[in-house]
Amino acid sequence: MSGPRSAVVFDADETLVDLRPAITGALVAVLEEMRRRTPAAATVSLADLEEDWGAVFGALSAAPVQEIRRAALARSLARAGLETELDELAELFFARRYALSRPFPDALPALAALRPHHVLGFATNGNSRAERCGLAGQFAFELYAHEGGLPKKPAGEFFAAVVAAAGLPAARIVHVGDSPEHDVVAAQRAGLRAVWLNRGGLPRPRGLEPDAEVSTLAGLSTVLNTLTSANA
Ligand SMILES: [Mg+2]
Incomplete structure (x- = not known):
């Protein structure tokens, strides 16, 4: 043999x-950055960001995870009128997510x-x-x-x-x-x-x-x- x-x-x-602490930490970083960028993000919560993943996951479950995450972040940014800042905040999310994994x-x-x-x-x-x-x-x-x-x-x-x-x-x-x-x-x-x-x-x-x-x-x-x- x-x-x-x-x-x-x-x-x-x-x-x-x-994975969970990494995702939570990355979402917290995104939320803090949203609040730095606009007062409109003051009413957005971590729970909102977590909910946005669930809201898009069903329709996109076969897609690459990065795409699902971008769609969820787009939804979260729209809560505070930050739609145009998706690329930067997605980059922040993934940097934190890997740093904390x-x-x-x-x-x-x-x-x-x-x-x-x-x-x-x-x-x-x-x-x-x-x-x-x-x-x-x-x-x-x-x-x-x-x-x-x-x-x-x-x-x-x-x-x-x-x-x-x-x-x-x-x-x-x-x-x-x-x-x-x-x-x-x-x-x-x-x-x-x-x-x-x-x-x-x-x-x-x-x-x-x-x-x-x-x-x-x-x-x-x-x-x-x-x-x-x-x-x-
Ligand atoms: Mg698993």
């Missing part, structure tokens, strides 16, 4: 990358423990570039939706690309992520195995049958040893 016979592929946002504390130790035994991959719908989120050099391969026309999860084509990049049969690949629909159901539909990362201790959605469930990445090594040796 030569080399790992299994691969572990990670979702990015809310799995390896602690960090892996969860359990991420790097888990990757280090797994690396001797598995091919490690990174596969995201979003724009959390590994190298801009404290994860440079951690993976054998990285896949980003919209690069090379790759559709987003839960598309079967996304997982076909994961399988091709891992260079192993789908059944030898375990996908780890926080989204029941995108990371568990869709991965299993494509023939991969799936570990649901449930950091918040949420009740398991009806019908969801992950191959394993973990509450942190610390327990992953043990779970994966069992999963990847089960049909060795």
Whole structure:
């Protein structure tokens, strides 16, 4: 036997990358800048900016995340008559968002423990570039939706690309992520195995049958040893 016979592929946002503080911090920076630019922004709140993402997401969910974010920011700026300043404020948003993006504390130790035994991959719908989120050099391969026309999860084509990049049969690949629909159901539909990362201790959605469930990445090594040796 030569080399790992299994691969572990990670979702990015809310799995390896602690995205929420980065997004909140970036929105706060945008709001402060809006208020510096016009008194009309005094009545705009952080909650308004957060709502604007939700308001545009439904119609644009298949679009690149950067486009969805620009559409949300455009809506927020319109609240204060700042529509023409979208380019500058979007640049401010993304600069802060990346500057504040960090892996969860359990991420790097888990990757280090797994690396001797598995091919490690990174596969995201979003724009959390590994190298801009404290994860440079951690993976054998990285896949980003919209690069090379790759559709987003839960598309079967996304997982076909994961399988091709891992260079192993789908059944030898375990996908780890926080989204029941995108990371568990869709991965299993494509023939991969799936570990649901449930950091918040949420009740398991009806019908969801992950191959394993973990509450942190610390327990992953043990779970994966069992999963990847089960049909060795
Ligand atoms: Mg996620």
